[in-house]
Amino acid sequence: MNVKPSVLADGSIGLLALEGRFDAYEESQVRSWLDAEQAAGRSHLIIDLSGVNFIDSTALAALVRGMKLTREAEGDLLLCALRQPVRVIFELTRLDRVFPIFSDVDEAARHFDRSTATA
């Protein structure tokens, strides 16, 4: 899996773009990024799943951990651009009701803009 971390909005939002197979073998890369973002004090995070063609339950568990970490810090973990087979698994596990899911990174970033403005 290719992992591309970056930051948006003058460094207040952490973005991770994933590409390839997000599974039990690869999920430690995402956990490491979550730890690094937490250490950097960023709790507004976005994961771009547009390049992910496979996700398993261990990878879903890493995302759940990220969601809990960010919400404990009064932030959130947003997901975007799920491919159809991946979205089906989110629906099956009802995680589509837990994670805010957006069509692309821009839309997710705007959600943070709005929530910050109204806070």
Added chain:
Amino acid sequence: MTTATGKPLQIVIPATLEALRQVSAKIEDYIAQIDGVEEPEIVTYNIVLAVQELCTNIVKHGYAGESGKIAVDLELAEAPLRLIISVRDNAPHIFDKAGWAAPNLDEPKEHGLGIWLIQQLMDEVDYQPAPGNNRWRLVKQIPQRA
């Protein structure tokens, strides 16, 4: 309607998380040889995911750090068309079927979805435990385009 490649296929891998992608790739190739599958991308994903979940459990909890192998057999059966997947391992630890409980999906946790997902994704799931000789049998009907 299947092609001549409905022949059984055996995949044997070392029991590591890294090696599981070999199983996924061979299952994808196997299903791609079947003619007329309805929604092939979804069907393939569901089967590959179920086997991935099972093998991940075997690596993590069955072998639990010990070395070993996992054997996955694929076989097509007709009327109705279905894929039969047999998974064998020699892991010392067995899955505690009696102690397993379905997860509460309204309270997402960081573990416990694997076996539940297998049950949701497959039509039949059978487990014959024996330390050093565990056997799973998964069956999935393959929907055919009209």
